[in-house]
Amino acid sequence: MKKYAVIGSGPTSIYLLKHIFDYIGILKKEIHSISIFEKCDILGMGMPYNPHTTDLYNLSNISSEELPELDISFANWLKKQPKSKLNAWGIDKEKISKKEVYNRLALGQYFQSQYQTIIKKFSNSGIIIKEFPKTQIIDIQYNRTTETATLIAHKNLEFTCDKVIIATGHVWNEEDHPAAGYYGSPWPIKKVFPKPNTFHNFTVGTLGASLSAFDVVSSLARRHGEFKETNNGALIFESFKGAEKFKIVMHSENGWLPHLQYEQEKPIREIYRHLNREAVFNALDAAGFLRIETFFHKFCRKALAVAFKKDGMPTMEKKVLEGDCSFSDFVEDMTEKHEFENAFEGMRMEMEKSKQSVQHNKPIHWKEVTDDLMYALNFHAELMPAEDHLYFHKKIMPFLMNVIAAMPIPSGNLLLALYDAGKIEMISGHAEVLETKNDPYTKVTVSNGDAQEILKYDMFIDCRGQQPINLKNYPFQSLVKDGFVTSSQIKFESTTKAKQLMGSDKSHTIVKKKNNFYYNFDGIAIDSGYSIMDSHGEAIHNIHDISFTHITGLRPYSYGLQACEATSGILVSVWVKSIENNTEINANMENITEIYKEDINL
Template identity: 50%
Template structure:
């Protein structure tokens, strides 16, 4: 009697940006095994351009928007960004706002250049998979509006209400942003797509524009607006901004809670992050206490302090290095001390001071070891974050992560030169303090905000245009874009256990009491976004993983993986998922899995 072959699985990928591209890359790397299971792949993209991603497509970004990552920092695809750029005609490069040659692998280029590069790599990967016998179907401008759960099969519903029946789904959507805006009052809850905030042809903004945030996204807005209200020229080797004569009152005011501008680009010894560069799987698991928790302070003392001390000595920051020897010097103390090194009475003058050291670091190949080391340490912690108790989750998110994102998501020197040129021209300023939007009045055409400074004093400011650039953050379960999964309780909100009743008091200053709950005699807090297991399978209301649906979208899973960002995490996350599939094919993992099992994947792939 002839054995019946098991039908090959139909895989859907929702999204075609960098996360999906790296998923395709890792599938292609292991296709000889995976094609025993996966026969076809369907890729859905809500935008016009397959294989670019929201930050890099001309649908949302602008020719003046610079990326903040160089070729040498981008995880491996088929070509490097530098090699791909060197193959292009100069006319193509000029259309991407690349005017200085030769191409430099340590230089940053426009977001549009990255978009075209990713598109080229996407096409190459699709063709390679097809040549190896995998069927690929692509749907551009086809937004998935729902996912239908099932026992053996699942369905995706597209914007035209067609249902596609599948065996596996990977949610790889990228950035999402709020669409609330009152253009009559000049209020925008996000700057994307950036074209909506730009003046129409022949018009100028002859007034002050307020921006909430001083992040790299805020700088995208700054540079796009500035290039339309003047020109940047070099005089005696210095970048100068010459304002348009018809916009004498054009100015931008950034609002930053801490009064910080981003740290500047720095040279790295090893530009690709690794989970176990400064520790090992065995060491991390050995630090788990009797209650099953990895305490953040334990991780800092046992793993971070030795690595940071070595790095600080290399950077000649001996005074801070010696302070790490004290058992009373904890993570909060380290953040406070290193933050003060970035605090200035005037942040723009502070940036000018930092520019000297940053240029020396980049141009003379002098790494800033402590920043690179800290990034590796937190990157490694991110992939073990489900071991943290609730109180440590929130300490990390509220105290540590803002510091990290300011230090690590560094501004390229070319971007800083633009910012400083605007400052010297009197066209940009920064106000520190927490901002509360009072109202957006379409009748008067103004948005009123209240600023509360560090001393607790408040003042009200009115803007004809006010743009929020605070990032997309973690979604709430009620905003999860696939309502049938929510209504069927096939997903649940991410949560973390408290280590003690005292921990509840520590968290209550950050979240509402409704977010804290008891279940099976244990105290939990909802951390935002949706719950996933260590293999990125969605978790249902009963705590069971769904083997048909994986969610690797950062904005959905930050409640579990709080420090996931950037292209390197895209590559690592998708590789973890593919390696888990391989373990299933070999029979190693079939049901519920724990972090002790999945972390073996991190160990076997040291470049993750």
């Protein structure tokens, strides 16, 4: 009987515990106890949904029907809450819907209740649950001989266990310089609020114009003015007296805003919805790689053509079926259709389509299918060579995070109201923060083609979201020092491409081993079952890492609550297979995809 430890108690851990309990009949023979370590005083919420971190005006960006279900759905749980609670969250009990998006504080309370429900279920299961709130694990030491891990917390506390699952989620260690008005992240968001009885009566800048930037926009706007609905149903913004000069300028390299919420035919993603395991492995080239263009030609084009036909887009239906249509062609075409000279006016145009889609239950099939296909590719990404990973990060991810991303309609309405009031602006171009420590303001260089200018802000907030980690900022440095955690290295198929990059600014990220070249991506090396990989390329099956910021090298599109559920489900299925077959964990890609095949709801 083994002692397990879980670091973190947010959604990934909650879904992990759910999957463990789903297999309680098998796993209770293996697991003696599970110790859950949470650095916060609240267990079962996670950073984005915690009242210490977020704000009433930050929306969750996911509807109830998109949430992988726990004991009860989010919408049904809300319906059971007292009116006083719902009023505090600004929720009308009579209008609760599985399609609606609610604020993060409400979702955090839901997650905590589901966590507590799961913990209660374990009470008579034979597996002991131990909870450690306000206990931050600051290091992990692994003993290869005894195959045990020692978790080290503050105040020299140590815990020894047989297996560790790292599920730490978001960590914001970026440095702030309040004297210069610079904040390395918006979190906890209260730190950027004006002091009581004062306003930010000046222009606030944000680096990034994605959903994180909108959290800042929403929270600050409501503290500097009021949104009102006119007689014809339009939303307008009026500044409070003394806050007339308050304004927000968002910096986005491409000048894009995330696109708006759309109706989906099947809101829960499935890995093998549009392809199957056998076809993927038959698509590998002679060197054993899944090339991204091969993936597009064999799996995407037909599925997208069907989607475009459903959406009444015959030109795109025909184009994606043409023999010379590449992934780049598809991305460029659909980006061009959704790229606007003025992002806010473009959002106004998109708003009508979005409302038609959501309010009249009309799915936008091509967006949903694209998201499905990229979700499937993500869970096979270790089959791609380094050059295709680089292409995916450079070309595909910006498209996915802007055109396929779904900002809730209420958020879009607020942005347009601020724009119409002259309270928000977008500046495109590459923005870079200059040294701020000795200045009473933040200086930002903006480069756009040959033009360059320097702007000054009394407050400037980096809203690009969680950045991937590298070995230097991996939180458990003993594992790095002892060679149990290594960089995520992905092999090039073409030595010519690798040599070309060796002469560029990326040269420091390329290593040569024997006759092969590898690219060091951000994130750590893991096998397909989320075990860490040591410096000899061997998996340490006693330590699993399912924190997305740690594994982004091999899982570039692994994000969101559905991926939390899928990743933890895959991990537990790996354990169950090992126990059922009475074998060591075998987590190579071919074995793991058997799990995808058997449980297509992952």
